[in-house]
Amino acid sequence: MSNPTVQAEHAKQNIKLAVDNCIFTVKDGKLFILLIKMKSKLQGMWALPGGLIKDTETIGAAAQRILKQETGLSDNYLEQLYTFSQPNRDPFARVISTAYFALIPDANIELKPSPKYDDVRWYPVKKLPELAYDHNHIVKYAKQRLEWKISYTNAAWSLLPEKFTLTELQKVYEAILNKKLDKRNFRKKIDKVGLLKETKQTKLEGAHRPAKLYEFSSKKKKIVEII
Amino acid sequence: MSNPTVQAEHAKQNIKLAVDNCIFTVKDGKLFILLIKMKSKLQGMWALPGGLIKDTETIGAAAQRILKQETGLSDNYLEQLYTFSQPNRDPFARVISTAYFALIPDANIELKPSPKYDDVRWYPVKKLPELAYDHNHIVKYAKQRLEWKISYTNAAWSLLPEKFTLTELQKVYEAILNKKLDKRNFRKKIDKVGLLKETKQTKLEGAHRPAKLYEFSSKKKKIVEII
DNA sequence: CCAAAAGTGTTAACGCTACACCCATGT
DNA sequence: ACATGGGTGTAGCGTTAACACTTTTGG
Incomplete structure (x- = not known):
């Protein structure tokens, strides 16, 4: 010094x-x-x-x-x-x-x-x-980043349990982006990205057809256009 | 306290x-x-x-x-x-x-x-x-951000003088992205984004057809997909 | 008239969006 | 049998990528 x-x-x-x-x-x-x-x-x-x-x-x-x-x-x-x-x-x-x-x-x-x-x-x-403090301001900033993250990376995976249904995944996207998504198009994109694999299990919840459970094939962070 | x-x-x-x-x-x-x-x-x-x-x-x-x-x-x-x-x-x-x-x-x-x-x-x-210090690391990080910025926002404008040719603009992109771009496609995209306006001036430099000079119609920062 | 960069359109492949019906289950 | 959410395909449209020739100038 x-x-x-x-x-x-x-x-x-x-x-x-x-x-x-x-x-x-x-x-x-x-x-x-x-x-x-x-x-x-x-x-x-x-x-x-x-x-x-x-x-x-x-x-x-x-x-x-x-x-x-x-x-x-x-x-x-x-x-x-x-x-x-x-x-x-x-x-x-x-x-x-x-x-x-x-x-x-x-x-x-x-x-x-x-x-x-x-x-x-x-x-x-x-x-x-x-x-x-300025925490409202910080949260506003964080929400923007979150929207971006969820749209362009596989960060959504962090919000879900080990195994989950495609509808649960879609709901995560809808909650963050604050809008409805088309079920078929959403699934097509998720499929194309190719980071999920089917499990043999299903989730039965209520009086309707049970949903397949999926899990991540990898948990590495990736930049991937999703929505 | x-x-x-x-x-x-x-x-x-x-x-x-x-x-x-x-x-x-x-x-x-x-x-x-x-x-x-x-x-x-x-x-x-x-x-x-x-x-x-x-x-x-x-x-x-x-x-x-x-x-x-x-x-x-x-x-x-x-x-x-x-x-x-x-x-x-x-x-x-x-x-x-x-x-x-x-x-x-x-x-x-x-x-x-x-x-x-x-x-x-x-x-x-x-x-x-x-x-x-860790400045090599910082620069690496900055380069990534720069690539992103130039691709998805109008930040490139900050690297150019008041008036410039489309070729000069393209060279800025090529230098940062470190790859050649197609002249016609580049110009189509720039045109579509619509942030430039022609001036009546041209730039004559060497033994060839002079290039039109352009300027920004606005200098506000914008998020715009460019490349 | 030659060299050099400016300028300009078309086509084919791909990706995105919108949209409707059958399936498996519990009651 | 009916109510509920799960699951699936296609056609039209827009976007992107590849590609070559004419124009204007100085020497």
Whole structure:
């Protein structure tokens, strides 16, 4: 550190670095996002689950750590979204936050509210409350990315259980894109992409023909035009 | 700051925040990136121009400030790329860096090496030297994004002067995508997108038919499938 | 008149969209 | 037998990719 200018700049900087997670799931054909209810600062407001990163971890690792804390899940689709840096985004300190977004399968997950928060809940993204900080803005950004991801990559797979029917898959797409899709055309495309394989099992649910169950032939992330 | 946990975390964090710019241009049908030669730390190595962000500015503003310092240019296409956070990416301190990328028009720009650096140069991206920190990695990432941008948005316009010929435009695409394009199909697509308007001027250059000059009918950023 | 880049249309293959009926099951 | 969602094919249209010759200029 022989350069005094750099040293001076270093000394001056007084900024904290955080991560905020946009954790999505689809349930009953509706898109949900995980929110927490804040204690202490901004008490009672809903916000994205997040936290400061540690000196020795990457931001991605921090996001994963927090995802696991909130949902118990690991090894999911998790992707850096954007770094938000408005100086006044946090009224209490200069905090720059890197947002991540994660997709988790239909969540009959035991949410375990950590002592850090007053509550944890899945909120339908169509009717979000006013969130703390710039989190409404972050969620808006995340929704756009999600739409893109689901249309152009195989990320949808992360929202489904191990085995699923084609109708369930289609419902995931419809929930995220917020529009109806044609059943036959949808199946043609899925078939063309060729990432699914039939299982011998079927799913019987209600008074109608049982549906074939499918699984992924590979779980690698791919860029594939789907819709 | 009533929560002692948060306070403790705050107190512990010892991370600096920087920005690194990937500034591209196309010259003579080749893609270039702006690099600086380092003084002091890692002396003699080439690196992306960057610097620490200030307590009162956004990261984007920092990127713009640095772009202006290096090239004198402002008001260009400038976009956040990714935030790189490997704990060991900077051997001297924990520095997390948000990379930006910028496109500037064919650069007969007076590069003014700031006293911070030993040299500033345009490097052809096809033969980059080994760069400082994780900058080779950042550039790789930036190249991918650039390919995508040029294919699916009107970002190419940022690489051209006010008025330009269709062949010049095509050369920009060919340089970035690193492949030849069909002249007639290219022009059909450009025409369909409808963002250009003819001027009455032509450009005469060498012993052949002069080319019509075009300009943009709008400079707004748009998402448009082009190639 | 020759060299060099500018400019210009057509055809064939492919992909996308719209659309309607039979199937397997539970009650 | 009927109600419910599962499952399947085709025709028309638009988009893309491949391809070659004429035009305008300077030398």
